[in-house]
Amino acid sequence: MKKKTVTGLVTGASATGITLTSSLTSTGAACTGVCGACSLGCASFAGLAAVGLFAFLGARSKKKGKITESPQ
Amino acid sequence: MWKGKKVSKIQKKSRMSLLKRFIWYVVGFALFFAPFALFNRGLAFLLDEKRSGDIHATCFRMPLVDMLTGKGIVILSVTGISLILLLVSAFLLGPFFCGKLCAAGAFTEYLSRLLPDKWKVDWSKYVNPVPLRYGFFAAFIIGPIIGLSLSCSYCGYSFFEKFTNGGIWGDFGVLGSTAIITAFLWLVVFGLFTKGGRGYCNFMCPVGAAQNIVHAVGAKLPFTMKIKYDRKKCVSCNACVKDCPMRALTQGEDKKIQHSNHNCITCQQCVAVCPTKSITYGFGKGGWQQEEVKPVQEPKPVEKGA
Numbered sequence: 001m002k003k004k005t006v007t008g009l010v011t012g013a014s015a016t017g018i019t020l021t022s023s024l025t026s027t028g029a030a031c032t033g034v035c036g037a038c039s040l041g042c043a044s045f046a047g048l049a050a051v052g053l054f055a056f057l058g059a060r061s062k063k064k065g066k067i068t069e070s071p072q
Numbered sequence: 073m074w075k076g077k078k079v080s081k082i083q084k085k086s087r088m089s090l091l092k093r094f095i096w097y098v099v100g101f102a103l104f105f106a107p108f109a110l111f112n113r114g115l116a117f118l119l120d121e122k123r124s125g126d127i128h129a130t131c132f133r134m135p136l137v138d139m140l141t142g143k144g145i146v147i148l149s150v151t152g153i154s155l156i157l158l159l160v161s162a163f164l165l166g167p168f169f170c171g172k173l174c175a176a177g178a179f180t181e182y183l184s185r186l187l188p189d190k191w192k193v194d195w196s197k198y199v200n201p202v203p204l205r206y207g208f209f210a211a212f213i214i215g216p217i218i219g220l221s222l223s224c225s226y227c228g229y230s231f232f233e234k235f236t237n238g239g240i241w242g243d244f245g246v247l248g249s250t251a252i253i254t255a256f257l258w259l260v261v262f263g264l265f266t267k268g269g270r271g272y273c274n275f276m277c278p279v280g281a282a283q284n285i286v287h288a289v290g291a292k293l294p295f296t297m298k299i300k301y302d303r304k305k306c307v308s309c310n311a312c313v314k315d316c317p318m319r320a321l322t323q324g325e326d327k328k329i330q331h332s333n334h335n336c337i338t339c340q341q342c343v344a345v346c347p348t349k350s351i352t353y354g355f356g357k358g359g360w361q362q363e364e365v366k367p368v369q370e371p372k373p374v375e376k377g378a
Binding site for chain 1: 190191193199200202203204205206207208210211212214215218220226252253256260261265
Protein backbone atom coordinates (compact mmCIF):
# COMPACT_ATOMS: atom_id res chain seq x y z
CA MET A 1 0.00 0.00 0.00
CA LYS A 2 2.86 2.33 0.94
CA LYS A 3 4.68 1.46 -2.29
CA LYS A 4 1.52 2.24 -4.26
CA THR A 5 1.17 5.65 -2.60
CA VAL A 6 4.83 6.50 -3.31
CA THR A 7 4.45 5.35 -6.95
CA GLY A 8 1.32 7.50 -7.27
CA LEU A 9 3.05 10.56 -5.83
CA VAL A 10 6.10 10.11 -8.08
CA THR A 11 3.85 9.63 -11.15
CA GLY A 12 1.81 12.71 -10.28
CA ALA A 13 4.90 14.85 -9.64
CA SER A 14 6.43 13.67 -12.93
CA ALA A 15 3.23 14.56 -14.81
CA THR A 16 3.30 18.04 -13.23
CA GLY A 17 6.99 18.48 -14.10
CA ILE A 18 6.63 17.36 -17.70
CA THR A 19 3.59 19.55 -18.27
CA LEU A 20 5.27 22.64 -16.80
CA THR A 21 8.52 22.01 -18.73
CA SER A 22 6.70 21.56 -22.02
CA SER A 23 4.69 24.69 -21.24
CA LEU A 24 7.96 26.53 -20.67
CA THR A 25 9.28 25.51 -24.09
CA SER A 26 6.05 26.20 -25.95
CA THR A 27 5.76 29.73 -24.60
CA GLY A 28 9.41 30.57 -25.32
CA ALA A 29 10.14 34.05 -26.63
CA ALA A 30 11.94 32.58 -29.64
CA CYS A 31 8.67 31.35 -31.11
CA THR A 32 7.21 33.69 -33.71
CA GLY A 33 4.56 31.20 -34.76
CA VAL A 34 5.40 31.40 -38.45
CA CYS A 35 8.10 28.88 -39.36
CA GLY A 36 6.09 25.73 -38.54
CA ALA A 37 9.22 23.69 -37.74
CA CYS A 38 7.73 22.56 -34.44
CA SER A 39 4.60 21.31 -36.21
CA LEU A 40 6.79 19.24 -38.49
CA GLY A 41 8.60 17.79 -35.46
CA CYS A 42 5.36 17.07 -33.67
CA ALA A 43 3.79 15.52 -36.75
CA SER A 44 6.84 13.21 -37.00
CA PHE A 45 6.47 12.37 -33.30
CA ALA A 46 2.77 11.68 -33.81
CA GLY A 47 3.59 9.47 -36.81
CA LEU A 48 6.18 7.49 -34.85
CA ALA A 49 3.78 7.12 -31.93
CA ALA A 50 1.09 5.87 -34.34
CA VAL A 51 3.48 3.24 -35.70
CA GLY A 52 4.32 2.23 -32.11
CA LEU A 53 0.62 1.96 -31.22
CA PHE A 54 -0.15 -0.26 -34.21
CA ALA A 55 2.92 -2.41 -33.48
CA PHE A 56 1.70 -2.77 -29.87
CA LEU A 57 -1.82 -3.71 -30.98
CA GLY A 58 -0.44 -6.17 -33.53
CA ALA A 59 1.84 -7.83 -30.97
CA ARG A 60 -1.00 -8.05 -28.49
CA SER A 61 -3.46 -9.61 -30.96
CA LYS A 62 -0.75 -12.12 -31.95
CA LYS A 63 -0.30 -12.99 -28.26
CA LYS A 64 -4.08 -13.35 -27.81
CA GLY A 65 -4.15 -15.80 -30.73
CA LYS A 66 -2.39 -18.33 -28.51
CA ILE A 67 -4.37 -20.73 -26.28
CA THR A 68 -4.99 -19.31 -22.82
CA GLU A 69 -5.24 -21.23 -19.58
CA SER A 70 -7.55 -20.35 -16.73
CA PRO A 71 -5.89 -18.91 -13.58
CA GLN A 72 -7.45 -21.69 -11.46
CA MET B 73 -22.22 -4.26 -37.48
CA TRP B 74 -24.74 -5.77 -35.01
CA LYS B 75 -26.91 -7.37 -37.70
CA GLY B 76 -27.40 -11.09 -37.31
CA LYS B 77 -25.85 -11.20 -33.82
CA LYS B 78 -27.95 -12.36 -30.90
CA VAL B 79 -28.20 -9.51 -28.44
CA SER B 80 -28.30 -10.33 -24.72
CA LYS B 81 -30.51 -8.55 -22.20
CA ILE B 82 -27.44 -6.79 -20.75
CA GLN B 83 -26.38 -5.56 -24.21
CA LYS B 84 -29.91 -4.23 -24.80
CA LYS B 85 -29.80 -2.35 -21.49
CA SER B 86 -26.36 -1.02 -22.33
CA ARG B 87 -27.51 0.31 -25.70
CA MET B 88 -30.61 1.89 -24.20
CA SER B 89 -28.46 3.66 -21.61
CA LEU B 90 -26.05 4.80 -24.34
CA LEU B 91 -28.97 6.25 -26.28
CA LYS B 92 -30.32 8.09 -23.23
CA ARG B 93 -26.86 9.48 -22.45
CA PHE B 94 -26.44 10.51 -26.09
CA ILE B 95 -29.55 12.72 -25.79
CA TRP B 96 -28.05 14.34 -22.66
CA TYR B 97 -24.76 14.98 -24.50
CA VAL B 98 -26.58 16.61 -27.44
CA VAL B 99 -28.26 18.92 -24.91
CA GLY B 100 -24.84 19.57 -23.30
CA PHE B 101 -23.33 20.36 -26.69
CA ALA B 102 -26.06 22.89 -27.46
CA LEU B 103 -25.80 24.46 -23.99
CA PHE B 104 -22.05 24.75 -23.50
CA PHE B 105 -20.02 24.25 -26.68
CA ALA B 106 -19.34 26.52 -29.65
CA PRO B 107 -20.88 27.41 -32.01
CA PHE B 108 -24.15 27.34 -29.99
CA ALA B 109 -23.21 27.60 -26.27
CA LEU B 110 -26.76 28.66 -25.39
CA PHE B 111 -26.17 28.61 -21.60
CA ASN B 112 -23.06 30.79 -21.83
CA ARG B 113 -24.61 33.19 -24.33
CA GLY B 114 -27.85 33.42 -22.30
CA LEU B 115 -25.98 34.09 -19.08
CA ALA B 116 -23.74 36.66 -20.79
CA PHE B 117 -26.87 38.39 -22.11
CA LEU B 118 -28.49 38.44 -18.64
CA LEU B 119 -25.32 39.75 -16.98
CA ASP B 120 -24.67 42.18 -19.81
CA GLU B 121 -21.24 40.65 -20.35
CA LYS B 122 -19.46 40.76 -23.68
CA ARG B 123 -17.92 37.38 -24.38
CA SER B 124 -17.90 34.80 -27.15
CA GLY B 125 -20.15 31.78 -26.77
CA ASP B 126 -17.89 28.83 -26.06
CA ILE B 127 -16.89 26.34 -23.36
CA HIS B 128 -14.22 28.63 -21.87
CA ALA B 129 -16.58 29.74 -19.11
CA THR B 130 -15.82 26.50 -17.26
CA CYS B 131 -12.04 27.01 -17.61
CA PHE B 132 -10.43 28.05 -14.32
CA ARG B 133 -7.07 28.92 -15.83
CA MET B 134 -8.25 32.36 -16.82
CA PRO B 135 -9.91 33.29 -13.49
CA LEU B 136 -6.77 32.02 -11.76
CA VAL B 137 -4.59 34.29 -13.89
CA ASP B 138 -7.00 37.18 -13.19
CA MET B 139 -6.74 36.49 -9.45
CA LEU B 140 -2.94 36.38 -9.53
CA THR B 141 -2.63 39.52 -11.61
CA GLY B 142 -4.82 41.43 -9.15
CA LYS B 143 -7.92 41.65 -11.32
CA GLY B 144 -9.82 39.46 -8.85
CA ILE B 145 -12.71 37.06 -9.46
CA VAL B 146 -16.19 38.33 -10.20
CA ILE B 147 -18.67 35.78 -8.87
CA LEU B 148 -21.62 37.26 -10.74
CA SER B 149 -20.05 36.61 -14.14
CA VAL B 150 -20.44 33.82 -16.70
CA THR B 151 -17.19 32.21 -15.51
CA GLY B 152 -17.97 32.69 -11.80
CA ILE B 153 -21.49 31.21 -12.00
CA SER B 154 -20.38 28.36 -14.31
CA LEU B 155 -17.55 27.39 -11.96
CA ILE B 156 -19.78 27.45 -8.89
CA LEU B 157 -22.44 25.32 -10.64
CA LEU B 158 -19.76 22.90 -11.85
CA LEU B 159 -18.25 22.34 -8.41
CA VAL B 160 -21.52 22.37 -6.43
CA SER B 161 -23.09 19.84 -8.83
CA ALA B 162 -19.96 17.64 -8.54
CA PHE B 163 -20.19 17.78 -4.75
CA LEU B 164 -23.90 16.96 -4.55
CA LEU B 165 -24.45 14.75 -7.61
CA GLY B 166 -20.99 13.53 -8.64
CA PRO B 167 -19.26 14.82 -11.80
CA PHE B 168 -22.61 15.54 -13.43
CA PHE B 169 -21.12 17.71 -16.18
CA CYS B 170 -18.70 14.94 -17.28
CA GLY B 171 -21.26 12.15 -17.02
CA LYS B 172 -24.19 13.86 -18.68
CA LEU B 173 -23.26 17.04 -20.49
CA CYS B 174 -19.66 17.02 -21.74
CA ALA B 175 -19.94 16.48 -25.48
CA ALA B 176 -16.13 16.52 -25.90
CA GLY B 177 -15.69 13.41 -23.72
CA ALA B 178 -18.75 11.74 -25.24
CA PHE B 179 -17.45 12.37 -28.77
CA THR B 180 -14.39 10.13 -28.30
CA GLU B 181 -16.35 7.57 -26.24
CA TYR B 182 -19.02 7.07 -28.88
CA LEU B 183 -16.47 7.14 -31.69
CA SER B 184 -14.43 4.40 -30.03
CA ARG B 185 -17.53 2.23 -29.71
CA LEU B 186 -17.56 1.97 -33.50
CA LEU B 187 -14.27 0.01 -33.39
CA PRO B 188 -14.10 -3.63 -32.29
CA ASP B 189 -12.71 -4.21 -28.78
CA LYS B 190 -9.73 -6.23 -30.05
CA TRP B 191 -8.25 -3.02 -31.52
CA LYS B 192 -8.45 -1.14 -28.24
CA VAL B 193 -6.07 -0.90 -25.32
CA ASP B 194 -7.09 -0.61 -21.67
CA TRP B 195 -4.37 1.89 -20.69
CA SER B 196 -5.46 1.94 -17.06
CA LYS B 197 -4.18 -1.66 -16.75
CA TYR B 198 -0.66 -0.39 -17.45
CA VAL B 199 -0.70 3.05 -15.81
CA ASN B 200 -2.84 4.31 -12.95
CA PRO B 201 -4.65 7.31 -14.48
CA VAL B 202 -5.49 9.01 -11.17
CA PRO B 203 -2.00 10.42 -10.24
CA LEU B 204 -1.36 11.39 -13.87
CA ARG B 205 -4.55 13.41 -14.14
CA TYR B 206 -4.08 15.04 -10.75
CA GLY B 207 -0.45 15.77 -11.73
CA PHE B 208 -1.58 17.50 -14.90
CA PHE B 209 -4.22 19.37 -12.89
CA ALA B 210 -1.53 20.50 -10.42
CA ALA B 211 0.54 21.87 -13.32
CA PHE B 212 -2.59 23.67 -14.53
CA ILE B 213 -2.85 25.42 -11.15
CA ILE B 214 0.91 25.91 -10.51
CA GLY B 215 1.61 27.22 -14.04
CA PRO B 216 0.02 30.68 -13.64
CA ILE B 217 1.51 31.04 -10.12
CA ILE B 218 5.09 30.69 -11.43
CA GLY B 219 4.45 32.88 -14.44
CA LEU B 220 3.66 30.15 -16.97
CA SER B 221 0.37 29.48 -18.64
CA LEU B 222 -0.76 26.21 -20.10
CA SER B 223 -1.75 26.65 -23.68
CA CYS B 224 -5.34 26.01 -24.83
CA SER B 225 -3.75 23.57 -27.27
CA TYR B 226 -3.48 21.06 -24.39
CA CYS B 227 -7.21 21.18 -23.94
CA GLY B 228 -9.59 18.54 -25.30
CA TYR B 229 -12.44 21.10 -25.10
CA SER B 230 -10.52 23.52 -27.23
CA PHE B 231 -9.81 20.89 -29.84
CA PHE B 232 -13.41 19.66 -29.84
CA GLU B 233 -14.55 23.23 -30.51
CA LYS B 234 -12.01 23.54 -33.32
CA PHE B 235 -13.61 20.39 -34.70
CA THR B 236 -17.22 21.58 -34.38
CA ASN B 237 -16.46 25.11 -35.58
CA GLY B 238 -14.48 23.61 -38.44
CA GLY B 239 -17.31 21.22 -39.29
CA ILE B 240 -20.00 23.90 -39.17
CA TRP B 241 -18.22 27.10 -40.28
CA GLY B 242 -15.14 25.60 -41.94
CA ASP B 243 -12.91 27.50 -39.50
CA PHE B 244 -10.42 25.22 -37.73
CA GLY B 245 -8.32 28.12 -36.41
CA VAL B 246 -4.58 27.81 -35.78
CA LEU B 247 -3.27 24.24 -35.62
CA GLY B 248 0.09 24.52 -33.84
CA SER B 249 2.45 21.77 -32.77
CA THR B 250 0.87 21.23 -29.34
CA ALA B 251 -2.59 21.12 -30.93
CA ILE B 252 -1.40 18.37 -33.29
CA ILE B 253 -0.10 16.31 -30.37
CA THR B 254 -3.25 16.92 -28.32
CA ALA B 255 -5.44 15.98 -31.28
CA PHE B 256 -3.46 12.81 -31.78
CA LEU B 257 -3.64 11.88 -28.11
CA TRP B 258 -7.25 12.99 -27.56
CA LEU B 259 -8.80 11.55 -30.71
CA VAL B 260 -6.60 8.62 -31.74
CA VAL B 261 -4.51 7.12 -28.91
CA PHE B 262 -6.80 7.92 -25.98
CA GLY B 263 -10.01 8.04 -28.02
CA LEU B 264 -10.45 5.57 -30.84
CA PHE B 265 -7.91 3.02 -29.62
CA THR B 266 -8.75 3.10 -25.91
CA LYS B 267 -11.23 0.85 -24.15
CA GLY B 268 -14.09 3.08 -23.07
CA GLY B 269 -12.86 5.84 -25.43
CA ARG B 270 -12.34 8.29 -22.57
CA GLY B 271 -8.57 8.19 -22.24
CA TYR B 272 -8.21 11.99 -22.36
CA CYS B 273 -10.87 12.38 -19.65
CA ASN B 274 -9.13 9.69 -17.61
CA PHE B 275 -5.52 10.83 -17.96
CA MET B 276 -5.55 14.57 -18.61
CA CYS B 277 -8.80 16.51 -18.25
CA PRO B 278 -8.30 19.19 -15.53
CA VAL B 279 -12.02 20.04 -15.34
CA GLY B 280 -12.76 16.37 -14.63
CA ALA B 281 -9.93 16.23 -12.08
CA ALA B 282 -11.35 19.22 -10.16
CA GLN B 283 -14.82 17.65 -10.15
CA ASN B 284 -13.47 14.27 -8.99
CA ILE B 285 -11.58 15.86 -6.07
CA VAL B 286 -14.83 17.52 -4.97
CA HIS B 287 -16.86 14.34 -5.60
CA ALA B 288 -14.41 12.16 -3.62
CA VAL B 289 -15.06 14.41 -0.60
CA GLY B 290 -18.82 14.72 -1.22
CA ALA B 291 -19.28 10.95 -1.67
CA LYS B 292 -18.25 10.41 1.96
CA LEU B 293 -21.35 12.28 3.13
CA PRO B 294 -24.79 10.64 3.35
CA PHE B 295 -26.81 13.49 1.82
CA THR B 296 -25.00 13.46 -1.55
CA MET B 297 -25.82 11.35 -4.63
CA LYS B 298 -23.29 8.66 -5.49
CA ILE B 299 -22.84 5.28 -7.15
CA LYS B 300 -23.73 2.65 -4.52
CA TYR B 301 -23.02 -1.06 -4.28
CA ASP B 302 -24.80 -3.94 -2.58
CA ARG B 303 -22.26 -6.78 -2.28
CA LYS B 304 -24.92 -9.34 -1.38
CA LYS B 305 -26.86 -8.82 -4.60
CA CYS B 306 -23.78 -8.88 -6.85
CA VAL B 307 -23.40 -12.05 -8.95
CA SER B 308 -19.91 -11.05 -10.21
CA CYS B 309 -21.00 -11.09 -13.88
CA ASN B 310 -18.46 -8.32 -14.59
CA ALA B 311 -20.88 -6.52 -16.97
CA CYS B 312 -20.34 -3.18 -15.18
CA VAL B 313 -16.53 -3.48 -15.35
CA LYS B 314 -16.64 -4.18 -19.10
CA ASP B 315 -19.04 -1.31 -19.84
CA CYS B 316 -17.52 1.44 -17.66
CA PRO B 317 -16.15 4.08 -20.07
CA MET B 318 -13.81 5.51 -17.40
CA ARG B 319 -12.46 2.13 -16.23
CA ALA B 320 -13.41 3.22 -12.70
CA LEU B 321 -14.62 -0.27 -11.80
CA THR B 322 -12.42 -3.32 -11.29
CA GLN B 323 -13.05 -6.85 -10.12
CA GLY B 324 -11.05 -7.98 -7.08
CA GLU B 325 -9.71 -11.46 -6.42
CA ASP B 326 -12.78 -12.04 -4.24
CA LYS B 327 -14.83 -11.52 -7.47
CA LYS B 328 -16.53 -8.46 -5.97
CA ILE B 329 -16.46 -5.07 -7.65
CA GLN B 330 -14.24 -2.17 -6.57
CA HIS B 331 -14.92 1.43 -7.47
CA SER B 332 -12.87 4.63 -7.56
CA ASN B 333 -14.46 8.01 -6.90
CA HIS B 334 -11.32 9.59 -8.36
CA ASN B 335 -12.21 8.71 -11.93
CA CYS B 336 -15.93 7.85 -11.86
CA ILE B 337 -18.02 10.36 -13.81
CA THR B 338 -21.38 9.00 -12.53
CA CYS B 339 -22.57 8.40 -16.09
CA GLN B 340 -24.55 5.47 -14.61
CA GLN B 341 -23.70 3.09 -17.45
CA CYS B 342 -22.88 0.49 -14.72
CA VAL B 343 -26.26 1.08 -13.07
CA ALA B 344 -28.00 0.45 -16.39
CA VAL B 345 -26.23 -2.83 -17.20
CA CYS B 346 -26.32 -4.41 -13.73
CA PRO B 347 -28.72 -7.40 -14.00
CA THR B 348 -29.34 -7.69 -10.24
CA LYS B 349 -29.53 -3.96 -9.41
CA SER B 350 -26.59 -4.33 -7.02
CA ILE B 351 -25.21 -1.05 -8.39
CA THR B 352 -27.50 1.92 -7.91
CA TYR B 353 -27.27 5.72 -7.86
CA GLY B 354 -28.68 7.59 -4.90
CA PHE B 355 -28.27 9.00 -1.39
CA GLY B 356 -26.75 7.18 1.57
CA LYS B 357 -23.61 5.11 2.12
CA GLY B 358 -21.62 3.98 -0.90
CA GLY B 359 -21.22 0.41 0.28
CA TRP B 360 -17.91 -0.07 -1.53
CA GLN B 361 -15.19 -2.07 0.20
CA GLN B 362 -12.64 0.24 1.80
CA GLU B 363 -9.59 -2.03 1.82
CA GLU B 364 -8.25 -2.88 -1.61
CA VAL B 365 -8.37 -6.46 -2.88
CA LYS B 366 -5.84 -7.54 -5.52
CA PRO B 367 -7.35 -7.33 -9.02
CA VAL B 368 -8.10 -10.53 -10.94
CA GLN B 369 -5.04 -11.87 -12.79
CA GLU B 370 -5.13 -12.10 -16.58
CA PRO B 371 -4.96 -15.70 -17.89
CA LYS B 372 -1.39 -16.60 -18.85
CA PRO B 373 -0.83 -17.29 -22.57
CA VAL B 374 0.47 -20.77 -23.39
CA GLU B 375 2.14 -21.71 -26.67
CA LYS B 376 0.08 -23.97 -28.94
CA GLY B 377 1.03 -27.61 -28.52
CA ALA B 378 2.64 -26.98 -25.11
